[in-house]
Amino acid sequence: WPVGDSGLTAHFWDFGGQVIAHATHQFFLRARCVYVLVINARSADNNPNQQAEYWLEFVRAFGNEAPVLLVGNKCDLTPVAVDTHRLRESHPNIRGFHTLSATGYRGKYGREFGIFRDAFVAELEKVGEVQPWFSHKEFAVIERLRDESRKNPFLGKATFDDECAGRGIDGERREGFLTLLDQLGEVIHFPEIYRARGFREYLLNPRWLTHGVYTLLYSELLKRQCGELRRGDVSEILRDRTIEDGQGNVLRYPEKRLDFLIWAMAQFKLCYPSG
Template sequence: MKQISSFSFDDKEISTEGIEINTWLYENNAIDFTVNIWDFGGQEIYHATHQFFLSKRSLYLLVWDSDIADEQIHYWINVINILSNHSPILLVLNKIDLKVRKIQQNYFERKYPNIVGFFQISAKLRLNVDKLISAIKEQIAKLPHIGEVIPKQWLEIRTELKSLERNHISISEYIDICRKYKLDREDAMVLSQYFHDIGVFLHFQYNHILSKIIFLCPSWVTDAVYKLTDTPQIRDNNGLFNLLDLQVFWGNYPEEKHIHLLELMRNFELCFELPNKKEFIIPELLSTEQPEFVWKEEENLKYQLRYDFIPPGIMTRFIVRNHDLIEESLFWKNGVILCAENSRALITYNVLERIIRVRICGTNKKDMLATIRRDFHYIDFTLNYPTHNESIGCICSSCITRDIPYFFDFKTLAIYQQRIPKKIECPISHKLISIDELIGNIEIIQDAKQSIYNIYNFEKGANHMEIKNLNITGGNINIADKIDKIVYNESTGISHEEFIKVLDHIMHLPTTEVERLKKHYYKIETDYSIEEKQSIGENVKQSLLTTGLSLVQNLAASAVFELVKPVLFQVN
């Protein structure tokens, strides 16, 4: 990377650990470009963390040498494609002064259409580096956001922030700077999101703790994260650390900022706090050894997710998200046991087979499965939906006692669910299995449009909709016996049909989920500030996403605030 940004090379330099960030300035066709280069270390320990810094608005260089197997090249291309939504890639073979290995270029081009170039270089001897630089400049110029017209004040604010030469500033300092350039608070937040997206700085404005600080130097943050994951003491301790340890490992960081850096790791689902211990675990550093435990094998509900390619960190993120349900200390890098409402769930990840397996025993197996599916679906959502197959084990008398029953694909079940009677034949026992008994209230597909139209007073073409005397008893638990009036407003940015889906989704949430949503609105009668609406709306949005309501993803946080509040609180 230094050959590109500064025309230098140091053959004694070690491989990148974590992330190294540099700035490259150049002129192309009389236009000045400022490019942020993020150099990601390829060691396995970093893979799960890298995903949070891969951006869609980027060009990727996948640099490899002749000792790298094709499987690793495929691995990284898949990671890039999943996390960046198929951004352009330049495939670069380095160290050709030592050894050259050909790859099947035509095959890679067919399999990965977003590969836009292949290069063979020697950074040490600077062979073909100039050709690579020309290609990089050409591809950067083609990125969708290049050439966007932005307000002059934005550039002036960026220049002033850079001149501060500080690692971070408070949100109030940032707002004051924006006001100097005639930007109000709302416009400042829009600019903050834009700068965050393109890597100028990091600001997680919808997290209660992180919203109060702007990280002007992203490498200051990433270095702190990798400082923990790279510390031998924490690695040897299977990812365990406490608050006192941070004073040692983050000794070069102001102690008052430790809470922000720790919250950043929690926000990225990289660590969680052990209950009542003031200790934390980084699951990616856990042992792969499965602990000893007793498991009841009889009448288990079995479920599995089989991925074509499984991005790093799915299992450890799931553990973080469900740490409050973990039974005692029964968790390891590729597995966990959860316990809730008289049910136990054993969730394991087989790395080689790319399968996540779930076994559930107890009296509320299907409710437990619904919780597990919800979180895996949310993680898949954040990873741009990696391709996978979802299936559930047969419950016939022959299969229920088998370690490996016949597994019904959910897509197949969706077809049979529309038939009368709702039954499907087990290929092993040839017995007919009731779809309702197999999956209970677990919804495979949601096509409640017609039934919703029958319940709601809905007039097409109107700019609002009133819902009267609503009484839904289906699904899990309804939140309202009666809603006198809810008004749809087109300014929320969704259609009537989407509005109906939001209502139906919330009405069928379990009581615990509804109460969690309500808690975001900590004051009901009084007015909220713009900042409060943004913060609450984003929290509600993230909560709804975890329950599987993906259509709110593209809604503004303020719109989510206005949309959901009356649904939750207009209850007699």
């Protein structure tokens, strides 16, 4: 999405609010972002302040001091009362609170949406001011990674190193480049897994991870076995499955990649060893 006349392009990540999906968000929360926290005033689970506090803690844990815009949705049905003064005492990265109605963005709430859009663009431009600039060679690598992600969700570390070396990106610059790619969501990099498990591939398509995790969490076999899966069960659930990721890519889960999925889930406490 082009950010005004700034020359920046923003990429949107939509994180589901269902409780079962919450633990997977930490795979992708980063500091170089602008967070839009949408509060549902009609939620039966929590009041708006509790909802906001819950998600603001997520941002604090994984996004550091990244700016947050609070949005109260469905305000045409129920007033959205958020104590922004109290919330800002513990979360000074809150940049504003906007009451909107998604169904009325072209009508009654058009003006409010315009105000929100201006505030959102302003925050994106501020974040963009401190973003690093990539060289033409680095952009060439990024384009290569994007092209490769349409064919294969993984890229070998050796291939990445060779691609960078061929364009004169090596040493500390390569490590910094990899960190930035992870922060931008171009490459998902879990250093702990690589160090502890010796895994030698980077994840190019994050939807491979989320779709795989969701397939396991929502599986009938997991329900029947009261939340316990064996290694063979994971293979049974995902073997021969082809899942389309909404971007036109078909995701497959060969046996050799399942350990990475399990390790990632274990690292982020989505599963635990038993016995």
